[in-house]
Amino acid sequence: DKLTNLMQTISSKLAEGISPLSIGKYTMDENSIAYMDGDKFFQRHAAIVGSTGSGKSYCVARIVEQMAKLRYSNAILFDIHGEYSTDTFKGKGIKQYKIATPSDLDSDNKLDNNILMIPYWLLNYEEMQALLLDRSDQNAPNQAMVFSREVLNEKEKNVINSPYDKIITVDSPVAYDLNPVLVKMRELDTQMVHGAKGEKQGPYFGKFTRFNQRLENKLSDKRMGFMFKLSKEELQQGWLEQFSNTLMDGNRGIKVIDMSEVPSDVLPLVIGLLARIVFTIQQWSVSEHRHPIALLCDEAHLYVQQSIIQDSVAEIGLKSFERIAKEGRKYGVSLVIISQRPSEVNRTVLSQCNNFISLRLTNIEDQNVIKRLLPDNLGNIADNLSLLDIAEAIIVGDATLLPSRVKIDEPCIKPSSQTIPFWSIWGNEKIQQNLSEAINNMIRQSK
Structure with a gap:
C-alpha cells in the first residue's frame, strides 16, 4: 500500500506539471501512469x-x-x-x-x-571539400583554393544588385550553377600560356584532372541526384526559404x-x-x-x-x-x-x-x-x-x-x-x- 501510494503521488505530482508527457x-x-516532464x-x-x-x-x-x-x-x-x-x-x-x-x-x-532535394549549393566550404576532395592528392590544396574561388564567383554573379551584393562568402547558402565551375576547372587543367620560348603549360596544367573526374562523377551519379541534378525550381533564390518553412515551420x-x-x-x-x-x-x-x-x-x-x-x-x-x-x-x-x-x-x-x-x-x-x-x-x-x-x-x-x-x-x-x-x-x-x-x-x- 505504501509503495502504491508513493507511485500514485509521483504520478499525480508530474501530471500536475505544466508539460506532462505520459510514457x-x-x-x-x-x-499509476508514468509521466515525464x-x-x-x-x-x-x-x-x-x-x-x-x-x-x-x-x-x-x-x-x-x-x-x-x-x-x-x-x-x-x-x-x-x-x-x-x-x-x-x-x-x-x-x-x-x-x-x-x-x-x-x-x-x-x-x-x-x-x-526533398538537398542542393549542393547548401554545402559549406568544409562539406564541399569532404565530398569532392581527395586529401591524398598532392594537388588537393590547389584544387580546394581554385574550386572555392570559382564557386564564390558564381555565387556573386547571382546576387548582383541584390541586398547581398559584395557581402557574401563561399559559405553563404546562395544558389549557383555548378556546370560553369566545372568548365572553368577543365580550362585551367588544359591551359597553355605564352612563355619566352613559345607556348608552355599553365600553372594548373594537369593538376585538376582527378578533381574534375570526381566532380563529373558526382554530377552524373543518379544516386546523388537529390543533390546534383537540380531543376530551375531548386536554383531559385527563394527556394531556401520554402525549404526552411518545410523543415522548421511549427505549423507543420x-x-x-x-x-x-x-x-x-x-x-x-x-x-x-x-x-x-x-x-x-x-x-x-x-x-x-x-x-x-x-x-x-x-x-x-x-x-x-x-x-x-x-x-x-x-x-x-x-x-x-x-x-x-x-x-x-x-x-x-x-x-x-x-x-x-x-x-x-x-x-x-x-x-x-x-x-x-x-x-x-x-x-x-x-x-x-x-x-x-x-x-x-x-x-x-x-x-x-x-x-x-x-x-x-x-x-x-x-x-x-x-x-x-x-x-x-x-x-x-x-x-x-x-x-x-x-x-x-x-x-x-x-x-x-x-x-x-x-x-x-x-x-x-x-x-
Whole structure:
C-alpha cells in the first residue's frame, strides 16, 4: 500500500506539471501512469536505447503521437529504414517527406509533393571539400583554393544588385550553377600560356584532372541526384526559404523524413547538413522569434558515430551533431538520440544527454556505456538492463522525479517495425514475396 501510494503521488505530482508527457505505467504499480516532464525531456537532450526487438520504435511512436497533439509541436524525425513513413504512422500533426529518388528528379513542385532535394549549393566550404576532395592528392590544396574561388564567383554573379551584393562568402547558402565551375576547372587543367620560348603549360596544367573526374562523377551519379541534378525550381533564390518553412515551420508539426534510399556512404553528410541548417537558422533567429525544434535521430549509430576511420564525409556530418549537443539548448534545438548500439554512438553527444529511456540491452558493451552515463547512486537498477521485458524501460534523468522502471503503453500510431514471425510465415500455405518486383526496385533504386 505504501509503495502504491508513493507511485500514485509521483504520478499525480508530474501530471500536475505544466508539460506532462505520459510514457506508460510503473512496473511496481500498473495503476499509476508514468509521466515525464516534457519540457525537461527536450531541454537538455535525451537518449532512447534498446536492442533490436526491445520495443524502441514503440517508445518513439508513443512520444511522437503525444508531441503531434500539441498545437505547435516542431520536430524532425530522421527515418533511416522507412519504418515511420508508412500509412500506419500517419495522423494529424505528422507530415511525411522523402529524399528525392532518381524517379523523382524530373517532377515539378517537389516541395509541394513532399519530396526533398538537398542542393549542393547548401554545402559549406568544409562539406564541399569532404565530398569532392581527395586529401591524398598532392594537388588537393590547389584544387580546394581554385574550386572555392570559382564557386564564390558564381555565387556573386547571382546576387548582383541584390541586398547581398559584395557581402557574401563561399559559405553563404546562395544558389549557383555548378556546370560553369566545372568548365572553368577543365580550362585551367588544359591551359597553355605564352612563355619566352613559345607556348608552355599553365600553372594548373594537369593538376585538376582527378578533381574534375570526381566532380563529373558526382554530377552524373543518379544516386546523388537529390543533390546534383537540380531543376530551375531548386536554383531559385527563394527556394531556401520554402525549404526552411518545410523543415522548421511549427505549423507543420512532426516532419518525418524518409532517408531509406539515401546512399549509405553519404548518409552522415546529408543528415549532418540538415542538422546544421536547422541549427544555423535557429542561431541567426532573433531570440524572441525563435520557435524550439527537436531532432529525433533514429539509428543514430550510423551517422553520430563514435569511431570514424579516415572518413571525412562521416566526420564532417558528426561535427554538426557535436555542436548541437553542446550548444543547441541555448538556441532551442533539442537532440533525441535513438539507437540499438549506444556503444557505437559518439560519446561527446551521448554525454550531453540528460535523460535516458533504456529498454532491454543484451550486449555487455552497450550496457556498460549506459551504466557509465547514469548517476552512481542508482544502485542495482542499471544491472537489470538485460532482464527487461519487451516494451519495458528504465527511465532516468531530470524529466522524472525518480529513476523508474516502466511498461511503455502501446502507441495508437504504429511504425512498421514489428518483429517478423519467421516460423509462422514459413508454415503458411503460400509465399507472398514478389522477387521480380524487388529486382525491378533494386535496378531502379526506388520502391
